[in-house]
Amino acid sequence: MLRRLLLSVALMTAFPAMATSVVALDIVEQAGESTAIVDAIVGHSIEVVDEDTGQGYTDTTLHIHSNVAGTAPEQIRIRQIKGERPDGTRFFVVGDAEVEEGERIVAFIRKYPDGFWYFTALNQSVWHVADRGRDPRVTRSFDGLEMYRRTERGVLPANESPQNFDTLSQLLSELHGLPCEGAR
Numbered sequence: 412m413l414r415r416l417l418l419s420v421a422l423m424t425a426f427p428a429m430a431t432s433v434v435a436l437d438i439v440e441q442a443g444e445s446t447a448i449v450d451a452i453v454g455h456s457i458e459v460v461d462e463d464t465g466q467g468y469t470d471t472t473l474h475i476h477s478n479v480a481g482t483a484p485e486q487i488r489i490r491q492i493k494g495e496r497p498d499g500t501r502f503f504v505v506g507d508a509e510v511e512e513g514e515r516i517v518a519f520i521r522k523y524p525d526g527f528w529y530f531t532a533l534n535q536s537v538w539h540v541a542d543r544g545r546d547p548r549v550t551r552s553f554d555g556l557e558m559y560r561r562t563e564r565g566v567l568p569a570n571e572s573p574q575n576f577d578t579l580s581q582l583l584s585e586l587h588g589l590p591c592e593g594a595r
Contacts, residue, residue, distance in 0.1 A: 467494025
């Protein structure tokens with residue numbers, strides 16, 4: 412009896428799972444929303460605070476190895492809504508891409524009129540290159556994303572994972588030359 416009571420209390424006080432609801436985009440749809448698709452090395456990140464709004468950001472340098480599709484300069488700063496306000500409040504967007512300094516990634520990116528670059532569709536826009544072998548493996552995380560599909564009946568939960576690839580050569584072959592039409 413006590414065991415059931417403790418289990419019930421634990422279940423009632425458990426934190427709800429957090430996720431960001433997004434439309435699952437295949438690579439053609441993502442390219443259409445992107446300014447470029449890049450093969451890049453992640454550089455240094457810094458936290459910045461907009462003095463007017465108090466909004467905190469993390470700006471991460473990407474060193475572009477090659478433009479797979481579209482065009483981006485040799486070095487850009489990706490902006491993410493992630494950081495700490497002067498009052499100590501920390502915040503982030505659940506499901507946004509997590510990248511590490513020195514890591515190689517292939518990413519869909521978009522330049523907005525504010526002059527900053529962003530990952531086009533959070534986590535689903537970044538493939539992590541797992542090793543440096545002859546044909547490196549690539550992985551993509553959907554952590555923190557609740558995926559939906561557009562259908563004739565509206566937007567419904569996605570029943571399958573978005574398109575994925577096993578190796579860098581497979582990924583680059585599919586991405587090369589896709590038309591990037593996003594804002595510049």
